[in-house]
C-alpha cells in the first residue's frame with residue numbers, strides 16, 4: 525500500500541532521474557531528486573563513473589537517501605577526448621553534436637537497468653529523446669525534463685509550428701513569435717541553425733509520446749505561459765521549481781559545493797562581499813560552458829572599469845582559444861577593484877548576499893532562476909541554446925533585467941558586444957529610478973518563489989499532485 529501525497533509509504537515509488545551530462549543539467553536534476561526523495565520517493569540518479577563523485581558530493585549531507593547508479597560512457601572514437609564524460613570539459617563547442625550523438629549509445633545499458641530495477645517512472649533529460657522508446661518497452665511512464673522556462677518551451681513550439689523566420693527578408697528584420705502571448709519579437713540572427721530544428725523535431729516527437737513534462741519554474745513567475753503550454757500547446761506539465769530552493773537550508777559549505785567544488789574559499793568570498801555596500805556589486809558569470817575569447821574579456825573588463833562598480837567575475841580558462849595572456853593584463857588592470865574567480869564560483873551563495881546589485885548572465889535557465897530566487901536584477905547576455913528566449917522573458921515580460929545588446933546566436937567570436945554597452949547596461953540596472961523599479965519587481969518575485977515551494981505553495985502542490993498521480997498508475 526502506498527500513501528499518497530508523498531508522505532510515508534510502505535512501497536515507495538521508485539523514480540529514475542537521468543540527467544544529461546553537463547552541470548547545467550545535472551545540478552537541477554540532483555535538486556529534483558532531492559525534492560522527490562523528501563516526499564518519500566525512492567530516487568536513483570543514473571550517471572557515468574566520472575560524474576558520479578560530483579553527484580555523491582552534492583547528496584552526501586542530504587537529509588534524504590538518494591541512490592546513484594552508473595553506466596559506462598559509450599566508448600566512441602569520433603573526436604571526443606578520452607575521459608570526457610561531461611560537456612563542461614569539451615575542448616571545443618563544435619564537439620557538442622558529437623557528444624550528444626555519443627550519448628545515444630546509452631540506450632542499451634539504460635534498458636538493461638530498466639529490466640533489472642523496473643522503476644515506477646523515469647524522468648529523463650530532453651536531450652535523451654530515445655528514452656521514451658526505452659521506457660515504452662517496459663511500460664514505464666517517462667517524464668521529460670527540459671530544464672528551461674515555460675516561456676521558452678512555448679516560444680520554441682510556436683516557432684517550430686509556424687516557422688515565422690521564412691517571412692522576413694533579412695537576418696536582422698524582426699518577426700513576432702506567432703501565437704505566443706505578449707507580442708514577442710526576435711530576429712533570425714537570434715535563432716539557432718537548421719540542425720537544431722531537425723533535432724527539435726525528434727525531441728518534440730518523443731515528448732508528445734511521453735507521459736508529460738516537469739518544469740523547473742513556478743506558476744507566479746510565468747503563469748500565462750504555463751497555461752499556454754498546457755492548454756494551447758497541449759502538453760501535460762507540472763511546475764515544481766525553483767528546484768535550487770530544495771537546498772535553501774543547507775549550510776555555507778554545502779552551498780559552496782553545488783555542482784562542483786568552488787575555486788575560491790567561500791568564507792573569503794563572503795568576507796569580501798561583507799565589506800561592500802548593499803546592492804553595489806556586479807556578479808558576472810556565464811554558466812558552466814563558455815570560455816570567452818580574449819577580446820571579449822577585454823571589453824567586459826573595460827566596461828566594468830568604466831562603470832566603477834565593484835565586481836565578482838567568473839572566468840573559465842583553457843579550451844582551444846587560450847586567453848591567459850589577456851587575463852593576466854586584465855588582472856593587473858583591475859587589481860583591487862573586484863574579485864576574479866578562475867574556474868567555479870559558489871554562485872547561489874554569492875547571489876544570496878545583500879551586496880550583490882546585479883547579475884550579468886548568459887540567461888541559462890538555472891542562473892536566471894537563481895537570480896529570481898535571490899531577487900537580483902539581471903543584465904542579459906544570451907549566447908546559445910534557448911537563452912535569447914529567456915532574455916525576452918526577463919527583460920520584456922518580467923521586467924527584471926536589461927539587455928546588454930547581444931545580437932547573434934552562436935559562437936562568441938561573431939557577436940561583438942562592446943565595452944560601452946556593458947557600462948551602459950550596468951548603469952541602467954544599478955543607478956536611478958528605473959533601477960529601483962526593476963529591483964522592487966525582482967524582490968516581489970523572490971518572495972513568490974520562496975512561497976511556491978512551501979507547503980500549500982503552487983510548486984509544492986504540483987509536486988504532490990504528480991507524486992499522487994504516479995502512485996495511482998502503479
Ligand code: UDP
Pocket residue numbers: 547548549551782783809810811812813838867868869870871872887888889890891892894
Ligand atoms: N554555476 C556555479 N558556479 C559557476 C558556474 C555555474 O555554481 O561558476 C552553476 C549555476 O549556479 C547554475 C549552473 O551552474 O546552477 C549553470 O546552469 P545554467 O542553466 O545557468 O547554464 P549552463 O551552464 O547550463 O549554460
